Amino acid sequence: MTKVSVIGAGAWGTALAIVAEKGGNEVRLWTRQPAHAEAITRERSNSKYLPGISLSPAIRATSDLAEAAEADVLLLVAPAQHVRTTLTALHPYLDRRVPLVMCAKGVEQGSGRLMSEVMTEVAPNNPIAILSGPNFAREIAMGLPAAATLAAAEREVGAALVSTLGLPAFRPYYTDDIIGAQIGGAVKNVLAIACGIVSGGKLGENARAALITRGMAEILRLGEKLGARAETLMGLSGLGDLVLTCSSPASRNFSLGAALGQGDILGEILQQRSTVSEGVYTASALCRLADKFNIEMPICVAVNEILNGGVAVSSAVEELLARPFRDERLAGF
Structure with missing residues (x-):
């Protein structure tokens, strides 16, 4: 035994x-x-x-x-x-x-x-x-x-x-692939907050699907820089975890984002919870990694601005939607 x-x-x-x-x-x-x-x-x-x-x-x-x-x-x-x-x-x-x-x-x-x-x-x-x-x-x-x-x-x-x-x-x-097994789980928590904001703000299922897809691109870009294998990131610990956490109110990060999308204040949301929403703390660390490796992670940056930068949800959404159009193979939302 x-x-x-x-x-x-x-x-x-x-x-x-x-x-x-x-x-x-x-x-x-x-x-x-x-x-x-x-x-x-x-x-x-x-x-x-x-x-x-x-x-x-x-x-x-x-x-x-x-x-x-x-x-x-x-x-x-x-x-x-x-x-x-x-x-x-x-x-x-x-x-x-x-x-x-x-x-x-x-x-x-x-x-x-x-x-x-x-x-x-x-x-x-x-x-x-x-x-x-x-x-x-x-x-x-x-x-x-x-x-x-x-x-x-x-x-x-x-x-x-x-x-x-x-x-x-x-x-x-x-x-x-120890590195790859960690990246998806860390980044998806931040992306789940974004998807919760979309749900709480009633921005539609199209927007949530777009966030999941472009969020996966952010996971892949960070993974490449840190030495993860793409097949790991597209597996259970990456894509699988991303889809689950970005699709269900049972996710602590998704539900926190939904409350933000409905206009609730972050401090008050956290005070009412006995469990930890990891994405709140990981967002700023991911943004520093993105700066360090010169990676575009605009969704994670937008979430961090909402959580830690005092930026209104509506302003962060407008900023994302105002980004220039890109080739889908290239960086950016």
Whole structure:
């Protein structure tokens, strides 16, 4: 039996704990709040983040990092902007042989680094992997069919992780393209905010389809610069995740954008939420990467201007629509 620890007891972490337990593994679910761990143990559910879903007694909740580190596999599901802090706290207890699987999607706001780069900086001796795809936590927890990309530089590590996490209804597909497996998941969060704005502002399905398509072009341009493979970006962790997140109000980023499109104020939206919308924090980091590599990412720039630049939604939309007409093969919206 493989010992799997999930670091982060939000909705996605809880869903992955359920997946791991169904695979016959011994599972620990770590939360930084002792009261939260006690509530999960007492109620056999995570009513705070994934209400209505029962948890097997085989999933053990804990707030003790040292206990959580005693595992054969560690799934890191802390929000992207907290990965460095969480992994730094975890590092003293780590066995260097234990694979670290990044399950958060984003770019570190301060440094502009991908999650794999943060992992390598903090825990340079551990094998690393990326799990990313078109996965809503509640559907995974309910056992509905889904697939994901699982990226690891070493095929042996990837094969072992696929065996540990794979189920008939949860199908990980292996790749060694660690960079490509991260880019789609990070950028799509920002693009989902844009699509939510389109929905909330009643700009029509044509506009949303155009945003998804031209947003995919932005993912491909960034991926090319960072060394990702196009087939990875067109797969589950790229196009698949983009389509899901840009099409459903169940997406936290889409619903946040919809509220902005309806005229709500960002600060008030965030105050009303207990969960993180990663695109809010990734937008500025992506814009810095675009400037660094001289890449045109006008949709991401427009979202960042709305979120962090004080630009009105209507003004950002007008600016996008006023861009010059281009050959579809070339850069630009």
